[in-house]
Each structure stands twice: as C-alpha cells, then as structure tokens.
Amino acid sequence: MGIFKYEDCPLKHYVRLEGWLPFARRRLKALRANRKPSQQRGLRYFTFCAVGAIDVLMLEVAKVIKKNDGRFDNVVFFDRTDDQVLETQRRIPGAIGFPGKFTPIVIDEDPVADAHIEAEEPLGEKTRDLDVKAVRERERRLNVRKQFRLQFPFDVINLDLEEFLFKPLDPLPGQVVKAMKRVFEWQRQPLINARGQKEHLNGFTLMFTTQIGPPVMHPDYLQMLRGYLQQNIASQPNLLDQLEERSGLRDLDRLQNDRFDLFFKLSVPKVIAAMLLEEDWYIDPDTGVTIFQFDRDSAGGPYTLLHMVMDVNRQKPDQDHRAPNTHPQSVVEAYSKVARQIFKVPERVVVREELDLDVINQSLEAILARRRIYCPDEPQPAA
C-alpha cells in the first residue's frame, strides 16, 4: 500500500492513531477553549514527517490540522536533503520545509543570529570571506537555524527521530539532548499573530521517538541515566516497591545490567522531564507520559522503538517571575507524580497479532487517498 519505507507499518500506524492523534486532538481542543472566534488559529505542528508525510495527512484527515487557502502553512518540517524537502512539499503543499541535519543546525551556537532575532535587525551582508561553496553553506546553515527559530513556538512537536537518543561517540549530554533543550527554550518565544500581538503558549504536546540502545552505551550516559533514577528513588523511596513489582528487582545496577530495556524506558522520560523543567516547562501529571513500544526487523538486525507522548505545561509563575533555581510547588509535585507514573504504568507493547488490521488499513487508505489528491503522479510501488 505504502511506497515509502515503514509508512504503512501497522505497528507504527497504531501508535499514530492511538498515541499521536488523541493527544493532538486534545491539544487542538485546549487551543480552541476560551478563545473568541476572532482569536482562533490553527494548530501549529512541527514534525520529521519524512517524505510520505503520513502523520500530517492523518491529522488533516482527522481535521486537526487545516490548510489555509490550500496550504499547510501551519506545518513545519525538517528533511535531511533538498530532494526530500521537495518531495515532502509535493505531498503536503505549502508546508514550510527546512533542509539539513536537525540536531547540528539547532545546537549550532549562533550568537549573531540569536541577537538578530532579538533585535529584529537585518544582518550585515559584508563579509571578508570569499563567495565560495563552504562560505555559502555556512551562511545557509545559519539562515536555516534563524528561520527555523523564528517559526517557534509549536502546539505539537513530533520528534520522530527513530534513532538512538545517545550516540556512542557523542560527548555528554549528547547532540539530540542538546537540540531538544534548545527546542524547549525556543518554545518559550511568543507567537506573533497576524495582528502583531504576542501569544505565549501555556502548553504543548511532545512526541518523541527513540530506539532502545545503543547496545553498548557509553558509561557517561549510563551514569547519567542511573543518576536520574537514583534521584527519584531517593526522594520517593516507595518507587523501589513499584520497581520491584514491575521487574522483580530493587537494585539499579542489576536493573541496568539484567533489564536494560526497562532501565532505559524508566530513565529516558526522566531525562526529558528534567530538560523540560530546566526550560521552564513540566509534564502534565494528569496525562503523564504514554509510552508505546514495538520491535522492528531491519537489515542490521531487529531493534526496539519507543514512542513517548506527553502534554507539557508552562510553569506558573514563569522563571522571570520567581527566585532563581526554584520551581513552583505545584510543578515540583507534578514532577514527582509523573515520576511515580513512569515507574507504575507500564508501556503499551504493540504487537501485530493484537491489532485490528481492518481499522488500521482503512485509516491508511484514507490517508493515502488524500495524499494522491495532492500528489497525483505518485510513483507506484514495484509489483
């Protein structure tokens, strides 16, 4: 049915339908609540949708994302190559596409561009560098970063990276972690509406995908992950009981060595929660973190994917209105509640045998039919 790798994977589509879609719907509802008709706006969505753009089209079919005058101009995406950006835009016309490698571009230290964004003044064009490819590439990369930053904030951020969160040779805390922190920082920027008014987001929805692993993780990362778990257990000793209930273990070293997958699943959401906290956000304790897990075969061997979905709220009062290095009591309590929830509520393991394939295929067919409207000359899969 699908023409791009994994786009019609029923396991993945189950996650889209049962994880991403309800969370995005809820975000839209929250966005619409208590707004006058004249203040309504569309849901702003950032994604690594890949060329197939299934997630975007699913949200459009479900009327969560709406086009403006035929354009998906509330959708922003990153693709690695210019070819891919072009192909993606073919399927979601009018979406705002950025080419390049997301993490290095986002974490690139660029005080000039940042200062420019603050000051809203044009960059000077004069440079001592000659007009050669390397200089142009650098300028373009800075511009991608600047323009991307100007797109913030988003109501839904879907970091569907499908790769390792911690790369073996990547120094602590890792490029992806640094990029995520930067993204959470940029989420604090106000949205400027058509009338020039500023709107600060009260919350957003975060979707994050990672592989469990790598099999041989650098000791620094292991230490960091263990540190998060230790901190939680130290502040809430009863978490050990919950850990024992889930794994039969009370010892973190044994958990790390014998049940690495669980060790990873418990600690990574903590990493995200801690990053959010540092950037003046927190995970909504009422909905907590929903984790989906499934296995996938590949040429390089099978691997396990984790899809995490969560609602994120802005701390109130915000960091500009409270003492440094403190958080509101409600946020501290929320953080503890989320920590307990992560220990207590197991992930939803998605297996093909338990899926209602009719429902999944019907949904995929509707999405692909929509895609054919935008891209009628879609190359067909080889027979």
Place this chain on the structure above:
Amino acid sequence: MPKIKVHEKALAHLSRGLYRSPASALRELVSNAWDANATTVTINTNFPNFYQLSIEDDGIGFNRSDFAQLMQGGIGNSQKRPSDLKLINDRPVIGRFGIGMLGIAQVCGAFIVTSKPRDGSEGFRARVQLFDLLKERLDADDPDVVASHKPEAPEYPDEVYAGNYDFEEFDADSARYGTRILADDLHPTFIKTFQESLVGSKAVPMNWSKAIEVISSKRSLQELGDYWRLLWELAAACPLPYLSAAVLPDSLITQDHKRLKKYGFNVVIDGIDLAKPVRLQDNPGGYTWHLIEEQRQQVYGRNLVFHGYIVVQEGLNLRPDEFRGIMIRIKDVAVGYYDTSMLDYRINEGPRSRWLTGEIYVSEGLEDALNIDRDSFNKFHPQYKALQTYIHNVLQKTIFPNVYKKIEVRSEARAESREQAHTQHLKEVLKAHTGTTVNLKQTAAGDDERSVQITENAKGLTLNLPPQESLKTKKNHRQLASAIMAVFEMSLREPGKEKQRTRFRELLLDLLDKW
C-alpha cells in the same frame, strides 16, 4: 584571409550572468520544457524559506549520453531543433539557445539534474557543481578552469571549463518521466532577498485570478516584493493562456487565448497555476484598442510575421506599472517584459503613455535580432526596425489620435455635466435663502448682456443671466462670474447696505462651498 575566433572565455563568463532576473532564467527552462512536449512544468521555490529552487517537467526527458554531450561542449552550442520536429498540439518549436540549463547558475553554485526519458533510454541523476570565483580564475588562467593553450595560438585556451559534474545513483522506478533541475546551493543573497521580500507582504492567494486582483490594485510590483514579482514575470513571460478570453475588451485576444489553450501547457509555481497576468475590465472611462491583424513583411529577404493588439485604458494609469508598454513575444515567449518606451516611440504622449499596454506575437522572424540574454533586441536589426516602424505608425496614426478624440469627448461631457451641476447648485443656494423657487435663464444675445435681471411672479423668481460668451474673462471662470453676479443682484434686493452686505457674504460663501 585569417578567420576571426571568439574567445571561449566569453562563453564561460556568460554562463554566470546572462539573465536579468530569476524569472528570465526560469523562462528559458520553461521554454526547454515546452520543446520537450511537457504539459506541466512544476516550479517549487521552497516558499517561504527559498533554500532551494526546482523546476520539473513531464516532457520527453533526455538520456544520460545526451546530458554528457551537453556538458562536454554542448552548452552554448546553439542546437536549434530540426525544423521538421513535430511538437504536440501544433506547438511551434521555440528552439534552444543551449545555455538555458546553466542560466540557473545565476542564482546558485550547484544543481542536480534528473531525467527519465519516455523513449526508454537510460535516465540519470547528475550533480553539477559550478566553479567558484570563475571570472577571477579565468583571468588568472587557473589550470583547473583553462585547459592547455594551443601551441599555434598560445593566447587561446584549448578548452574552458565552467564547472564539473558527477553522475549519482539513479532510481528509475521511483523517478517520474521528464526532467527535473534542483538548485540546492542557492546563493545566500538570493535566499535573503526573497525571504525579506515576504516581510510585510501579502500572502499570495493560491487562486491566480485572485492574485491578479491584488496585483492590479498596486501601483508597482515593488510594493509587493520580489516573490510576487517572480510570479508575475514568469506568468507574463511564459507561453501560457490568459485567465479567460474576456480579460480584454472586444474579443481582442480570443483567437490567441484559444490557440494558447490548445497547446495544453501549464506552469505551476508553489501550487499556483499561472496564466498571463493580463486583465482590463470595468474602467469607467472605457478603452481604446487596436487589433493588429496578421502582418507579413519581407525584410532583407527574410519573413517577418506578427500580429497582436494595443489597448489604452482611458484616463486611468495601468496597474501595476510593469503592465504598461508593449511586450514582444517570439513563438509566444516574451522577450524581456513590457517595454515602457514602446519600442523607443519618440513622441511625448504625456500621461497617456501610462494608459497603454499591448502584446505583439511574432510567429516568424526577429530571432536574429535577439540579444544573447533573450531579454532585449539589437535595436538596429532590420527586422526589429521594421516592427518598430509598424508599431509606431499604429501608435501615431491610429491609437493616440483616437485617444485624443476620446479625451475631447470626455472633456466636453465632463464640462457639460459640471455646468449642469453648478447651475443646480446656484438654484439651490438661492432657493435656500429666498425660500422660493428660482428659475435661471440665459439672456438672449443683444439684450442687456452685462447685468442680471430678476423678475418675480406667482411661480417664483426668475433670474436672467448674461450670456457667458459676453463675460470678458477666462472661459473656465465665466460660469462662476455669472453666478456671483446673480448672488450680487439677489443681495441688492435687501433693504439697506448693511443687510445687502450680509446677504451677499452668506450667498457667496454658500455658493463657493460646493462649487
């Protein structure tokens, strides 16, 4: 006699700066697509970021060896298509200059060409990398750019290179038929200019007809910025149909619209389906037009065949400014844009020249008069001169005389209507002050012409005004003078000088208030 050789460096220089705007470079690629029997050309600018620019057609494509041949000496080697080549839907062959593909080099340093031929021959994907700092390197005889020199003429290089190319992996199954050029090393200046052009600019409606409405409300495209300009210029330059045959008065373009529709050729940019940005409707002053039926001339033994139209929007400047003047199309493709000088028309027509627009379709000839940029003409070329003479004749003997006649008629009508309005106003002012009906009459010539006579009866007051011709003042002032005399006479009907003075002041001020 020794032959004259043109230095190859000249062509290499040209490969980096031939066209005056991105739209002109794209126009050349669109023309290539036309000749490749494409039905749709899709252009993507990566709006609103402009990090890439792609142009893709669904034409016949070309194969790997054709591409290699083009890269290894075919660029700039004028290879007009054979005259017996048949294009679909009776399209005329535009013919390539050969440098079109490199035209995109004006805005980028590298691009990827992908083509999947419909004839089943081998498709390809190639990355073309253009040399940086080419001009300096050519001047410095950089050996990577200038190959060894000829022993017999050491001042001439054997070959000159503008860049290099590399074939990349090509997935024929997932590729579409036709050709795609994707410029991905767009120059930061281009990116920045286009990004900045969107700041404070209106969003372009996906419906081109609505976009034209927005454009037509602006004095100049500059008010809308470079992105709008790109769309407009591309729409104006490409061999596209009009929005409809009714966009100009009196079926002026019905035949051309039908012909262009028949070619079945579409250009879609960022999802916007373009059509010629021509629309003149609902001007209160109306239009003056001239249809140029097909003209056939022999100029130095060569045929020059053209037709077209010229329209004047009476009394109202055309919007945007870029729409005024005369556009010349060769094989339906524009050469440059609207020429506001009207092919160097020498008579100063004042504001009237800002009301005029027109298109000349040249179906045969004039190609040799084209300058290399295909945006302008050699103005001393005999065929250009012949066309210029014809157009100037039409302007001087038909168009502008008609325009002047209409101006005269409009002026007379306006003067008459103004006079009626003034008379009515005077009556109302007098009635408001006397509380009785007031009739105004012109005294017959020969009677006492210089004074105003007032008579009164049961029906009201009657004022006999002097004939306007008898008032020795400027023509424009006569009616006012007569009205002032009337209010003066009316004020004299008051008892006592003080009351007369007061009444006169009130009447005069009321009269002038809405004059």
